Amino acid sequence: AIRITQSPSSLSASTGDRVTITCRASQGISSYLAWYQQKPGKAPKLLIYAASTLQSGVPSRFSGSGSGTDFTLTISCLQSEDFATYYCQQYYSYHRTFGQGTKVEIK
């Protein structure tokens, strides 16, 4: 199975900060990577697919980049509603795998 290593596992940031989360795949996955946001007690929400395509309705402060094995999610100007846990997911293989998650907390 393709392994996804996500980092950091958690970070503390302030409103207005620029935040970057990375995912590394154990083998090349082209651009078959998605990013999800999950808030406590809620289902995950799709933010970005195909590594860099913003899902409809998602604010433009979210962006994704990368291809092959290395990927990045950037939140350009952190808002209060962005404090949550973020997951990447590869769908190059039908055995989908998720990263371990990054919890974005208030500093």
Place this chain on the structure above:
Amino acid sequence: EVQLVESGGGLVQPGGSLRLSCAASGFTFSSYEMNWVRQAPGKGLEWVSYISSSGSTIYYADSVKGRFTISRDNAKNSLYLQMNSLRAEDTAVYYCARVAPSGDDAFDIWGQGTMVTVSS
């Protein structure tokens, strides 16, 4: 409104069985591939199983292969997960998730989840 609603979770003893259901509404269910994803308490997301729109192609995570069975009834707009030989490590919230229609394979719609607790 596009919606997925899971049901069927609960408390079950180790070695027991449970059947989860996911009711779809607001879209043409028969046209979409579907998945089950689970999340153990305080842990990350784990993909469990995939089924194609017709039901002809199915995949499982190694952790559930041979114990869980995914199926669907397109006439009833429903997805199912039959879980047998349950173990403590199967304790989790189980989500059904739709594969996006964009031609990409991300999961664009998720249900609210149903909790499964395996304990004696």
